[in-house]
Amino acid sequence: MRFASRIILALILVLSLGLMVFSSLRESAIMDELAHIPAGYSYLNSLDYHLNPEHPPLVKMAAGLPLLFLNLNFPTDTPAWSEKVNGQWDVGYEFLYQSGNDADQIIQWARTGPMVLTLILIIFVYIWSKELMGEWWALLPSVGVALSPHFLAHGHYVTTDIGAALGIVISIYYFNRYLISPNKKSLIIAGIAFGIAQLTKFSALILIGHMLLMAIIYALIRFNKSQHEFKHAFALVFTYLRRLFLIFIIGVLVIYPLYAIGSINYSPEKQLSDTQAIIGTDFENPPLSYLADATVWLSDKPILRPYAQYSLGMLMVLKRANWGNTLYFMGLFKRTPTLREYLDTNLHEFSAMLFVSIYVLYSLTSPLNIGLRHLIPILPLIYILATGVLRKHAQKDEYKKQLRSAMVVFLFVWQGAIALTAFPHYLPYFNDLVGTDNGWRYATDxxxxxxxxxxxxxxxxxxxxxxxxxxxxxxxxxxxxxxxxxxxxxxxxxxxxxxxxxxxxxxxxxxxxxxxxxxxxxxxxxxxxxxxxxxxxxxxxxxxxxxxxxxxxxx
Structure with a gap:
């Protein structure tokens, strides 16, 4: 049985990869790739991080890695590279189209990085789902990711959304495992996973609020109400928060090496001037003014410069978005025996639902909300949760179990049919009602x-x-x-x-x-x-x- 489910998973992966590859081959570069591809290549080839600092480097480096094996001309002798502050768009045009390179070759090889990350995400969704609902049911959320037109589209572009989904899923999973089995090994792994998530996209900072909330809730349901309640509760919460702080510290250490690579040939003088130019006068009021001042101060300091570059990217995101809503849920939960019993057996489910709720609330209240791709980080969690509900419903009544299981199989096949009929136009696909032809009437970009x-x-x-x-x-x-x-x-x-x-x-x-x-x-x-x-x-x-x-x- 285990062998058969793995064979099916392998076939799902092959189908997903094939659809992404053959869709990609027909397409030109999308807008964001014009900045991300040269940035990722320059981090590794030139060891210089000054392009596209508003996004963390992991996905871009994954895209740039295959390009190191090609004989490419990179325009380091032009004003766009040497003089402009973050001249990413000009460098992109020069690198792809005006330096004697094969643009299509660069684009297709760069896209292999995100496609590999997409396959890893599918595998990880299967691994997590298998722990919750068994190997056969785990195939359903895996198919949800593998054959969703939205994942097939964004999974083959050099953008940060799929990377963010992977980082967030991994971080939540390993933090949950730490809460269930709090030992040194699980703490270190949770810290590494948190750091990886922060290297994918700055929206992963929402994990901080989620993990704080989970730690407090989990601590409050651990103590016995008959004991000295407030003193014991405070001590337990403090213990969990102290351990969570260690996880954050490990994550901060994980961030350092990738940013350090890009600072080797990025001179301290240019990093300082670029940082000052980008920050400008946008952060004059506390508390962000303190972070902006610290970023400028760190930007020309040996050893610490990589953290200045990370902080600069975070500030650039804060220009466009409001992060103040993450802790909204702090007052929405109270410790009850029912919650304790629920978390003892459903911690993964609760954690996923909590993160989805926080992320959706943030997305609805954020001024920067330009489309479905910004919800991609929570879609794998939604697929897992929805499959869990279907499984419980299918097994609830033995008399109707076979019929309900057949409905699940139908959903499985339906998802595959959507992927095949939408091929190769995955980006413009909206849903079964709108399809691909008319979505432009509702949203573009x-x-x-x-x-x-x-x-x-x-x-x-x-x-x-x-x-x-x-x-x-x-x-x-x-x-x-x-x-x-x-x-x-x-x-x-x-x-x-x-x-x-x-x-x-x-x-x-x-x-x-x-x-x-x-x-x-x-x-x-x-x-x-x-x-x-x-x-x-x-x-x-x-x-x-x-x-x-x-x-x-x-x-």
Whole structure:
């Protein structure tokens, strides 16, 4: 039985990898990859961390590692690298498209890193689920991750979301194991897992609030109410918090080596000037002003500089988001015998639900909430929890057990069918009702159009023998690289390109929606920017992939 379930898991992994690879091969670079790929490569090749400091390095380094085995030209002799403060976008264009490199080769090899992390996430979801519900039921949440169009999309891009999901899942799992078996070994492993999570994405800082809350709750239900309640409770809480502090210290030590690699050739003088320029005057009020001042002070100090770079990235995230809601749940739980009994047998479940609740609350109240990908870190936990509910329901009534199990199998097959029918357009897939064709009406950017279809546009231009086409493109690709001088940069305020002898126009749907969708309160838009010279902007003559609308302007 164990062998059979592992064979099925292996097949799931192979299918997931195959779908990601063959989807990736058809796609151009998405917007964020333009910054992340050169950053990851520069950390390892140039040992310099000054590009893209607003994200931790682990995923980017995983993407950059395969590139070390290629003979690449990296533009370290240009102002974008040597003079600009975080000139990540310019360096990205120069590295991929203007340095004599094969851009598609770089993009595809860089994506192997995130794909490997996705496979590790699937395996880890299976391992955790197997402990909770057995090896066969564990396959269901594994399929949920492996064949979800959202994971198949973001799992093959060089972005931090899948890495964050992996880091958070691992950290919660090993912290739970420490609470269940508090010994030196489990404490060290929990600390290492926490550190790994912090190297994936700064949203993993939410783990601090989650772990504090879990430690306090778990401590309060451990003591006997008949004893000297307050004194004993305080002592027990203090013990758990002291151990949690050790976990955090281990995590901080784990962070250091990867940041230290990127500081070897990043001069203290440039790190100091870059840090001062990035922080500017954005953090003038306490308590963040103290962190900003400490970051600047550390940025040119030997040994301590790697922590300054981590702190700088955290501050850059804090510019855009509010982290003050993490401890909201501190007052929502009281110690009860029922809770104690529940946690004795369902600690993993409770911990997962608590983190999902905190993360969702934070996401709903954060000003930085730009799409589903920001919820990816909690989706594996939701799949595990949902499968646990299905399992309990299926086994509750022996008479209906077979029917309910058949329904679970149906869900299993349904998920696989969705993955196959959505192929290869996983990013624009919304759900069974919206599908892939109409999602742009509701949300764009990383939810639908991230620039993934530029290579398809080049194929369309070639197959239709188009000599000139106006292009308003959003993404990490570079139209002249794929289409040469056939691609003419064109925007609404340029007027109708037909008047300049250009009979075709291609517009990324993200750019189109920015031009024609109703504006939010307080925002205005020039009439010249609304493509009023197009007869019907939302009904193109052709669609390339899902995200580029093409119009034939001449009759």
């Amino acid at each position: 990383s939810n639908y159009d991230w620039g993934q279809d530029l290579k398809r546009l080049a194929t369309f231009v070639e197959e239709n023998n188009i000599q000139k086409i106006g292009v308003n493109y959003f993404g990490g690709g570079y139209p002249p690289y794929y289409m040469g001088d056939k691609a003419v940069p064109w925007y609404s305020n340029f007027g109708n390109p037909l008047e300049s002898g250009i009979e075709w126009m291609a517009i990324s749907v993200n750019e189109l929606q920015n031009s024609i969708a109703p504006t939010a309160p307080g925002f205005t838009r020039d009439i010249e920017s609304e493509y009023r010279w197009l007869k019907n902007p939302t009904s193109p003559d052709f669609r390339v992939g899902e995200s580029i609308f093409v119009y034939k302007l001449s009759d």
